[in-house]
Amino acid sequence: MGERRSGTRERIQAVAVELFAEHGYDKTSLREIAERLDVTKAALYYHFNTKEDIVVSLFDDLIAGLDEIIDWAKDQPPTPETRQEIVRRYARLARERPKGMMRFIQESKTTMQELAPGEKLHGRFNTLSAMLRSPDASLTDQLRSRLALVPVSASAFMLQDADATDDERYEAGLELALELVSPRPAAAD
Template sequence: MGKPQTRRKDTRQRILDVALELFLERGYDQTSLREIAERLEVTKAALYYHFRTKEDIVDALVGGIGERLDELIAWARAQPTTLETRRELLRRLNEALEEYSPVFQFLQENQAALRGRAGPKTARDRMQALGTLLTDPQSPVLDRVRSLSALFTVYFGTFATSAMEGTPEEKRAALLQVAWEQIDAAHAAHSGK
């Protein structure tokens, strides 16, 4: 009984993987559903069974990131608001960004084509939630900015360092180290340590 469901999930994931590969190679606007079906060696009808439009594919790609970030936010909200929790939040965010880095690269490279979609508000809401979890509202403005800078270092640093020499692992480790230094500095200034 479990095999058809598993096979359907595998096919759906294959479609997402191939679509993302083509979106990264050619761009969102230059990739058609027909080309995705051809690369998969399936009919367009088989592809339509899982996804009716390219927008449905993008929604599924972004949905995975959104779920992961929502889980991370829920986890952090259930923790005490300590420096250790904030450091762990940044570590887990860094890990999530590594896992979904091809999707983030696609979103970054295809901003113009994807403009006007419903996702940006949700992405902004998630960023604000993460910022709130990292920032002590009682801290001076400078320390709140340090905390937000830690978030942006991890979140946007991946794109900013893409042309920089070094392995992706080295760059992610460096981004996390810098983010931790920023969050540590904000905590130390506020706590008097």
């Protein structure tokens, strides 16, 4: 029974994200979510009372995944290999999110600021990006570490018009992210 509930919860989250990405958070109603799911509003209310509850649950799940990466990384030596593994783990996490979620995050800055999880999420991204650079990183390398998370998160929707599968889009984002955290060759004098 718990597995069925969890599957329903994930289905609701996925459909809600689809609709938020298509129409925007403010223009999507619980009724539309229920209709797309082909369930009654009462069935939807069994799992979530409001759109905010759905969004909060999505971000709570994402934050829990980010916390797992951060906890793992804290116990690792601060090496280029660790930084690359952080990016790989983040890429897997991003790929597991409902399709459209990363687009929703990128395009819903106002909604994100209004909801409590938005601040937590921002803090986790700051922590991860700090783990992707050495303590003495130049300003340019600090920017690289912050940017490294973007192609992983955004590749699916930024490349949506490319003739590629979702897997190929994610792989392209991962490849670029890994380049951004890879050691830079020393500048020639």
